[in-house]
Amino acid sequence: MDDHPDGRTLHVTEPRRVPWLSIVFGYGPMLPFLAGAAAAWGWRGEAWGDAALTLTLLWGCAILLFLSGVRRGLSFRTEGGARLSQVATMIGLFSLGFAALVLAVTDRTVAALSLLLLGFAAIAILDPIAARRGEAPLYFARLRPVQIPLALLGLAALLVLKL
Template identity: 40%
Template sequence: MSNRIPLDGKILGFGPMLPLVAAGIGAWTLPGSWPFYAIQCAVIWAALILAFVAGVRRGYGFGNPSASKPADIAAAMAYFSIAVLSLIVPFTTISLALLAAGYAFVALLDRRAGRRGNAPAYFAKLRGPQFLLGCAGLAACWAWLMR
């Protein structure tokens, strides 16, 4: 199985990370109270993406009989749990830290899963740069709050 990232994988992989980068830039450049709105939107968007990725990971296990069901279920539950937790904790700084950790987990675990056949093979090349880009946007938001 090829680990070449298809064009739609690049577009649908990196495209959803751009709002997080924009939020990070916006937090540092927008006037007035707009940085707070940008950061709140980043938290919501990042959580939605992480929950979606949980479904993608679990869905791959349903469609591929050779994938490890326990590994897919564990990854999906972890991603989804982090996403939900980030939306209910009382402090935005904690939400951003949880989401950054969740994104780092995806970058690490989906890369490994792509190599082992528990996710599409191209995830081994895509997920690291994709989710670290999103993580950079989240880190910029966090840094603005902590300044």
């Protein structure tokens, strides 16, 4: 007989090690940041370089917006329900990603890159904290500090190129 007819009780066991699919889908999306920055630098002053910069910038906006959704999705499975810190982080990441997108399409590249750098730096700092507090999978504490700096490196290289 169900003790909770209007709800569900979940018992979750999660690994500290990073699952294989999270390695693939964690590091894979970071590669365009590095490739785009390398292409923008390699073809600087040429149309291909400008295209590489623009595509990498838009990629960064898309990934940051996606990661804001990841944060919201995690809050649905947090024991005791969503926490204010999860919702605030989601809103902050989404706001940075959307503002960067608006700036990118209005040709304010330096400002857009700056917001993306801020958003990705926040993820690198906040996701390990969230993992320790039970607001994100435990493996985020190991994944994010290595994964996100790849995006930061590519974005920083693009920012230096534009300055």
